Amino acid sequence: MPELPEVEVVRRGLARWIAGRTIAEVQVLHPRAVRRHADGGEDFSAVLKGHTLGEPQRRGKYLWIPLAGEGRSLLAHLGMSGQLLVRPETAPDEKHLRIRVRFADTADAAGGTELELRFVDQRTFGGLSLHPETADGLPDVIAHIARDPLDPAFDDDAFATALRRKRTTIKRALLDQSLISGVGNIYADEALWRARVHYERETAGFTRPRTAELLGHVRDVMNAALAQGGTSFDSLYVNVNGESGYFDRSLDAYGREDEPCRRCGTPIRRRPWMNRSSYFCPRCQRPPRAR
DNA sequence: GGAAGCTCCTGAAAGC
């Protein structure tokens, strides 16, 4: 499942392979993949044709590519299973290929092969769309998304203040992209395990030092995942070359139900939570007293 | 206005 580290790995791949290239043709093969583009698939293809792509940018789990001189950007969200792949034109289509982008100038210096960009998405939660940019250079529809904890401009103090002001629980807050972006279910569980915090702890009780410690764990787990190319449990997350990351082998909590906690040996538990799952150590991460 | 819950979607895996 693509979270911040996985999206960053994809962004770096796109920067290498498609920045500066000019679009010759766009094929929208599934309407749901462009459902966030208000004017529909035909308009999406027509607008992109002939434009040169700028340097890919990222905020949280969103990434976008500015269209040179347009004041607009191509915005991408991978959802649960989205992949942005750079493939030779001759490669067979993927089963869930949703959008194909061909370039006017794609000869690969290595072998003269023509490369194309493919958006592949099994579960169709992701998609591409075009949006005007705000004064900050962000696509307007993601102006509400907070900076992510790896962003040098992320304000730790402001986050601590906002967290205390919330009347919610810590995992909900970590997944609130308007508060802190880039954290999904996997890294939320991992950071909370490292911080020895139960996912149902109320945010109002978080002191600044405790918040600083938790942020440190969030950053640590994301940087570790980034260093290993991201997390992938199956073929649903890959980089632009179709390769999986290795961080799933380093997870301490997520996906380890009934396996011993790496700190104390107590079996990790899984609890249904908001139509998904939370993994935690019942000994290291004591649940709060019933309200 | 803020918080919580629902819904979209597909396919692998499990259960019968």
Add this chain to the structure above:
DNA sequence: TGCTTTCAGGAGCTTC
């Protein structure tokens, strides 16, 4: 073997 059910979850939308 084949059908049905369960599960995975990001984020926009609806409800309270």
